[in-house]
Amino acid sequence: MRDILNELEKIREKDAKYKQILGSMCTPPHKIAIEAYKMFIETNLGDYELFKGTKELEEKAIEWIANLLHAPPTYAGLLTSGGTESNIVAMWIFKLLSNKNEIVLPKQAHFSFLKASSILNLKLKVIDCKYYMKANEVKKKISSKTACVVTIAGNTNFGYIDEIEEIADICYDENIFVHVDAAFGGFVIPFISNKVFDFRAKISSICVDGHKMGMACIPCGFLILREKEWLEEIKVRSKCTHTKFQASLLGTRPGASAASAYAVMHFLGYEGYKKIVEECMNKTAYLTKLLDEKKIEYVKPVLNIVAIKLKNVERVAEELKKKGWYVGIDEENEIIRVVLMPHVEKDMINKFVNDLEEVIK
Ligand SMILES: Cc1ncc(COP(=O)(O)O)c(C=O)c1O
Numbered sequence: 001m002r003d004i005l006n007e008l009e010k011i012r013e014k015d016a017k018y019k020q021i022l023g024s025m026c027t028p029p030h031k032i033a034i035e036a037y038k039m040f041i042e043t044n045l046g047d048y049e050l051f052k053g054t055k056e057l058e059e060k061a062i063e064w065i066a067n068l069l070h071a072p073p074t075y076a077g078l079l080t081s082g083g084t085e086s087n088i089v090a091m092w093i094f095k096l097l098s099n100k101n102e103i104v105l106p107k108q109a110h111f112s113f114l115k116a117s118s119i120l121n122l123k124l125k126v127i128d129c130k131y132y133m134k135a136n137e138v139k140k141k142i143s144s145k146t147a148c149v150v151t152i153a154g155n156t157n158f159g160y161i162d163e164i165e166e167i168a169d170i171c172y173d174e175n176i177f178v179h180v181d182a183a184f185g186g187f188v189i190p191f192i193s194n195k196v197f198d199f200r201a202k203i204s205s206i207c208v209d210g211h212k213m214g215m216a217c218i219p220c221g222f223l224i225l226r227e228k229e230w231l232e233e234i235k236v237r238s239k240c241t242h243t244k245f246q247a248s249l250l251g252t253r254p255g256a257s258a259a260s261a262y263a264v265m266h267f268l269g270y271e272g273y274k275k276i277v278e279e280c281m282n283k284t285a286y287l288t289k290l291l292d293e294k295k296i297e298y299v300k301p302v303l304n305i306v307a308i309k310l311k312n313v314e315r316v317a318e319e320l321k322k323k324g325w326y327v328g329i330d331e332e333n334e335i336i337r338v339v340l341m342p343h344v345e346k347d348m349i350n351k352f353v354n355d356l357e358e359v360i361k
Pocket of ligand 1: 025081082083084085110112152154155156181182183184209221
């Protein structure tokens with residue numbers, strides 16, 4: 001056994017270390033999340049008749065998020081493997097409920113909607129917006145064929161938030177579902193602003209990831225639906241488990257994720273998350289201050305994501321990698337992306353900005 005573990009340790013050395021990672025929305029989980037995960041490592045939420053305690057943790061973790069997002073008492077939730085699965089399941093449900101297959105979404109939407117489109121045979125009508133999607137653009141694009149409008153609260157490259165409240169009002173009048181992809185922003189926005197991106201608006205569903213700013217272990221996402229019966233749309237009879245029905249995309253699902261999310265939510269609480277998010281926002285301001293000093297252009301951040309405007313982004317990212325940095329890149333918008341996650345320290349920012357200046361001069 002020791003030989004194998006030694007081998008694994010050596011192989012692990014090939015992985016990038018978080019102290020080099022500036023472009024990811026993942027971060028080392030909170031200590032209590034890891035402890036809880038280890039305690040529930042063999043539990044399976046796909047067969048929750050056997051794991052009733054773990055199922056209770058899933059429900060309690062969902063309840064915590066539902067409260068944070070002002071869900072009505074009619075809500076239903078699902079613990080997922082992350083934003084991709086949540087987005088696919090939401091599209092699946094709204095396609096079934098509406099009997100339509102057209103989705104309106106912003107250009108900035110995450111590529112998981114391309115997967116959803118391929119799996120579910122959805123027609124994507126993309127709105128070509130620069131940083132975020134405006135309600136008047138949605139108004140022009142929707143039609144009687146539209147099943148759902150996808151909005152983003154904290155888009156992947158810029159961290160910008162679509163005009164969700166206004167879009168939800170328009171769609172409510174037209175009987176069109178509205179999904180909010182808050183995979184990143186869901187664990188940021190409530191702690192730094194009163195912006196209405198959640199169930200206080202007339203939205204239908206929202207997804208939030210525990211394994212991003214939620215500080216839980218990978219894999220952990222949540223999908224919350226406004227109406228409990230909507231989840232019934234994807235319910236199937238399961239003949240080979242002790243549990244008679246499943247309403248999820250996955251079969252076997254890690255209960256350890258539920259335990260990890262529950263533990264960190266209850267350990268940190270609203271105030272604990274607020275402190276973490278405020279620190280990330282302070283580091284965001286610190287990075288932009290250094291960029292200003294060096295006269296390096298960036299898109300004004302609204303969350304803890306800084307899109308740095310550059311030429312030859314692929315070359316710059318490659319040169320930065322040689323200096324030990326991993327940044328996100330978006331060739332089309334000519335930006336490199338820095339996500340100021342909890343693991344990003346000021347000394348990393350100092351060194352990164354100096355290296356960036358050297359690479360682009
Ligand atoms: C806005 C948004 N939605 C969805 C996702 C997909 O999340 P995951 O990689 O956890 O499936 C991401 C990932 O970066 C994201 O930024």
